[in-house]
């Protein structure tokens with residue numbers, strides 16, 4: 108008799124799990140179908156644009172799932188940011204804003220590690236660049252300095268340098284570099300605005316940092332370049348093209364990321380609205396309010 112009761116309880120529990128799972132995946136797809144109406148069509152690529160010279164085929168949800176994307180588990184569930192260099196208080200404010208944004212964007216706890224000085228990079232991994240300022244070797248930073256800082260619970264870590272970067276002696280500079288399989292990235296704030304960061308160019312600089320960091324970490328979580336709509340996962344050839352791209356993840360890419368990271372889409376949307384309000388980012392706020400009007 109007792110075993111019959113146990114079997115009955117187990118059966119109802121099983122049914123409950125199935126109902127719950129199908130409800131939440133149903134809610135998820137209905138949310139994504141609604142916000143897809145707010146996707147912005149991708150303009151036809153012109154000479155110089157990424158898609159003009161790169162014939163990309165996109166990535167379907169099935170292809171994304173089959174690629175076995177990196178996802179958090181009990182042991183690894185934190186994104187870390189590691190500042191390297193001497194930063195002004197405004198640059199530190201920008202890095203904190205980036206942390207807050209990534210935490211919302213991926214719905215994963217994001218922590219800023221203790222800053223290291225530029226002396227963590229030896230003379231053999233530095234040079235005086237073609238524009239006559241000192242640069243750091245991005246591959247050394249990524250594979251030695253940042254890799255060493257990757258804590259056991261880190262799913263991804265991104266170094267942020269105040270100095271300019273170069274990837275290889277043949278190149279003039281690079282905005283950043285990542286190793287997707289290893290969950291390692293490094294990017295520089297040096298070229299995010301013309302001249303030093305000031306209150307006047309802060310918003311442009313922050314916008315660029317948010318685009319670059321969410322794009323690179325998006326790659327770490329298995330997203331390939333997007334060809335379906337204007338989206339932060341579009342490939343870009345230059346800062347000019349990055350400026351024309353948008354911060355919003357299109358519904359296609361959001362459905363892929365959501366299938367892997369399992370976040371609450373509506374909670375994420377409300378937090379993005381709050382972030383863009385606090386940081387006075389009007390065009391992104393309008394986009395997110397557009398999404399909200401479709402799901403309410």
Ligand SMILES: [Zn+2]
Pocket residue numbers: 322326332341342
């Ligand atoms: Zn990319």
Ligand SMILES: [Zn+2]
Pocket residue numbers: 333334335336337338339340341356357358359360361
């Ligand atoms: Zn997309």
